[in-house]
Amino acid sequence: MINGAHVIIYSQNAEADRAxxxxxxxxxxxxAGHGWLIFKLPPAEVAVHPTTTTESHELYLMCDNLDQTVADLTAQGVEFPHPPEDQGWGILTTIRLPGGSNLGLYQPRHQPAHNL
Incomplete structure (x- = not known):
């Protein structure tokens, strides 16, 4: 029986992103050995979106109050390269990871599936 999912973030600076x-x-x-940290994530959900181009996979963190989460993380020095944007289904922004890549962060307007 499948009991979880393992997400991988590829990074130009894995040590900084792990920190x-x-x-x-x-x-x-x-x-997991030699500083390879494996993190417990919050509850998760998965969606399948149609595409007519090459398939890709994305990771978004979710929160209940995006404004408060952005304020809390900004106070810790986290950079947000894009201001929050209303997408209809939720409010979306991105976190700049220390390694240089972006990680999605959003406040859903739909019922979260991880509460089922």
């Missing part, structure tokens, strides 16, 4: 997940977001973790 961000550990120290800024405060995610509990285990050390």
């Amino acid at each position: 961000f997940l550990k120290d800024v977001l405060g995610y509990p973790h285990v050390d």
